[in-house]
Amino acid sequence: MAVKVYGPAYASAARRVVVCLIEKDVEFEIIHVDLLKREQKSPQFLKLHAIGMVPVIQDGDLTLFEPRAIIRYYAEKYASRGMDLLGKTTEERAIVEQWLEVEAQNYQLPVYDLVVQIMYHPKMGLSSDEGLIKESEEKLGKVLDVYEERLSKSRYLAGDFFSLADASHLPFTQYLVNDVRKGYLIREREHVSAWWEDISNRPSWKVLKL
Amino acid sequence: MAVKVYGPAYASAARRVVVCLIEKDVEFEIIHVDLLKREQKSPQFLKLHAIGMVPVIQDGDLTLFEPRAIIRYYAEKYASRGMDLLGKTTEERAIVEQWLEVEAQNYQLPVYDLVVQIMYHPKMGLSSDEGLIKESEEKLGKVLDVYEERLSKSRYLAGDFFSLADASHLPFTQYLVNDVRKGYLIREREHVSAWWEDISNRPSWKVLKL
Numbered sequence: 353m354a355v356k357v358y359g360p361a362y363a364s365a366a367r368r369v370v371v372c373l374i375e376k377d378v379e380f381e382i383i384h385v386d387l388l389k390r391e392q393k394s395p396q397f398l399k400l401h402a403i404g405m406v407p408v409i410q411d412g413d414l415t416l417f418e419p420r421a422i423i424r425y426y427a428e429k430y431a432s433r434g435m436d437l438l439g440k441t442t443e444e445r446a447i448v449e450q451w452l453e454v455e456a457q458n459y460q461l462p463v464y465d466l467v468v469q470i471m472y473h474p475k476m477g478l479s480s481d482e483g484l485i486k487e488s489e490e491k492l493g494k495v496l497d498v499y500e501e502r503l504s505k506s507r508y509l510a511g512d513f514f515s516l517a518d519a520s521h522l523p524f525t526q527y528l529v530n531d532v533r534k535g536y537l538i539r540e541r542e543h544v545s546a547w548w549e550d551i552s553n554r555p556s557w558k559v560l561k562l
Numbered sequence: 563m564a565v566k567v568y569g570p571a572y573a574s575a576a577r578r579v580v581v582c583l584i585e586k587d588v589e590f591e592i593i594h595v596d597l598l599k600r601e602q603k604s605p606q607f608l609k610l611h612a613i614g615m616v617p618v619i620q621d622g623d624l625t626l627f628e629p630r631a632i633i634r635y636y637a638e639k640y641a642s643r644g645m646d647l648l649g650k651t652t653e654e655r656a657i658v659e660q661w662l663e664v665e666a667q668n669y670q671l672p673v674y675d676l677v678v679q680i681m682y683h684p685k686m687g688l689s690s691d692e693g694l695i696k697e698s699e700e701k702l703g704k705v706l707d708v709y710e711e712r713l714s715k716s717r718y719l720a721g722d723f724f725s726l727a728d729a730s731h732l733p734f735t736q737y738l739v740n741d742v743r744k745g746y747l748i749r750e751r752e753h754v755s756a757w758w759e760d761i762s763n764r765p766s767w768k769v770l771k772l
Contacts, residue, residue, distance in 0.1 A: 402708040403668060416656055418663035425656035446626055446635035453628035456666065458613060498612040 355380040358397070359406030360387060364523035365419045366407040367560050372423040372519050374556035376434040380409075420456060423516050437516045444511060451509040451517035458495050462488040463524040470532040489534065496537055496544055503543035507550075518551050526552070526561065565590040568607070569616030570597060574733035575629040576617040577770050582633040582729050584766035586644040590619075630666060633726050647726045654721060661719040661727035668705050672698040673734040680742040699744070706747055706754055713753035717760075728761050736762065736771065 355373065359366035361382050373380045385391045385406050393404045400408045401417040408417045416422050427437040438445045465488040469480045502509060509517040525548060529535040538548050551557065565583065569576035571592050583590045595601045595616050603614045610618045611627040618627045626632050637647040649655045675698040679690045712719060719727040735758060739745040748758050761767065 402711060403664070403705070414653055414656070416660055418660045418667065421656060421659035421663045424659050425652065428655065429652050442635065442639050443624055445638065446624070446631060449631035449634050450626055450628045453631045454613070457628065495613070501612060 353412065356383050356410040357381070358383045358385050358400060358408045358410070360384055361560075363387070363406050364527065365405070367523045368419045368520055369407050369409065369422050371522055371554075371556050371560055372426055372437065372516065374559070375437060375519065375554075376426050376430045378426055378430065378434075420452060420516075420520065423519065427516055435514060437514070437519065439510060439513065439515060444513075448510040448515045448517050451515075452520055454495070454498075455517060455520045459492070459521065460524055462492040462495070463528050466492070466532045466534060467524075467527050471527075489537070492528075492537060496541055499547075500541040500544050503547050508547065514551065514554070518547070522551060522557050522560075563622065566593050566620040567591070568593045568595050568610060568618045568620070570594055571770075573597070573616050574737065575615070577733045578629045578730055579617050579619065579632050581732055581764075581766050581770055582636055582647065582726065584769070585647060585729065585764075586636050586640045588636055588640065588644075630662060630726075630730065633729065637726055645724060647724070647729065649720060649723065649725060654723075658720040658725045658727050661725075662730055664705070664708075665727060665730045669702070669731065670734055672702040672705070673738050676702070676742045676744060677734075677737050681737075699747070702738075702747060706751055709757075710751040710754050713757050718757065724761065724764070728757070732761060732767050 355378055357366060357369060357373070357380050359369075359382070361367070361370070361384075366382075370380065370382075385397065387406070391397055392401075392406055397408075398404055400410070400415055403417070405417065407419060407422070408415060409422050416425060423437075431438065437448075439448050465484055469485050469488075473480045499509070506512055508514050509521075525538070529538060529548070529552075539545050552561075565588055567576060567579060567583070567590050569579075569592070571577070571580070571594075576592075580590065580592075595607065597616070601607055602611075602616055607618075608614055610620070610625055613627070615627065617629060617632070618625060619632050626635060633647075641648065647658075649658050675694055679695050679698070683690045709719070716722055718724050719731075735748070739748060739758070739762075749755050762771075
């Protein structure tokens with residue numbers, strides 16, 4: 353039975369999940385949730401996830417929310433199917449978890465702020481906070497310097513294997529490169545650039561590119 | 563050989579790790595890092611963790627940062643020793659991961675903002691942002707309403723077992739209750755209150771209370 357993924361296919365958090373489902377050869381169907389109509393706050397949706405955020409998955413009796421919890425679940429449940437996204441040992445998984453946390457805690461927020469300020473504020477007729485844009489770009493630059501050093505030693509963030517840590521970077525890096533036109537932050541760093549070229553050309557991601 | 567935990571013992575992120583090491587019966591020693599002297603940005607420390615944040619652990623050849631990655635590692639490595647903090651099945655672990663993510667993504671930030679505005683700004687002679695305090699308290703209230711509903715059905719967040727998801731809430735909830743005097747947010751919710759009474763009285767946490 354196909355896994356039900358609630359959320360618009362274009363939402364970054366949903367794409368974080370879907371790219372991993374494809375990597376793990378898991379059959380899924382998207383149940384569209386219209387964020388503009390605030391369907392994620394409807395009584396029906398709040399029964400699935402009381403905080404009212406997408407995505408949520410339903411897989412038989414299991415209902416699960418939070419994208420990074422969902423991708424861990426499928427990576428673990430189907431460890432030997434499709435790509436191994438968690439590493440082969442407890443120590444390898446620890447390193448995957450470390451970079452997955454860096455993405456969640458240090459990478460996502462400055463990119464999010466850039467997307468909101470550069471892409472959404474003008475669309476909404478709001479002025480952009482130039483100070484916040486500058487600050488976010490500086491923060492992100494420091495994180496990317498750390499990635500550059502790391503990726504000069506290993507092909508992917510957690511080692512020589514593509515993992516959840518790399519996959520989780522796809523949606524927001526796509527925003528950064530395409531939508532907010534800050535691709536130079538990637539391109540000016542040799543190893544980050546090669547890594548992005550590699551992961552963004554995976555078939556699992558190419559079908560999801562907007 | 564004892565695990566080396568770099569970070570001041572009082573730092574919330576270090577206490578998140580240490581409480582789990584105690585639960586898992588892992589021997590450790592604290593290597594003090596003086597944050598006021600910005601030792602976490604010293605060249606020596608940056609070799610351990612290029613982003614320059616505490617805690618970092620060293621365990622034989624393994625160096626690991628990001629507190630929630632560290633606690634997952636020990637919960638998995640010593641699955642059958644001390645408290646089982648991840649659940650017994652892949653599905654139980656998925657639910658633990660879900661609430662651990664809610665803590666990281668939805669709970670920590672409003673408490674952090676309250677701590678900064680109510681505790682640190684006055685100490686630094688800065689005025690507090692009353693709007694942000696109100697907004698953070700409202701956000702937190704909504705998350706705690708979700709916890710109240712959840713904890714009316716199970717003793718702990720992930721089910722009837724104490725897990726990483728509960729443990730990870732300890733440092734910031736302690737700040738909330740003691741330091742910013744917002745304990746009423748906990749006390750006015752019957753099941754959240756009983757849960758806090760339970761988890762904050764675990765011997766592993768009582769030795770760490772400041």
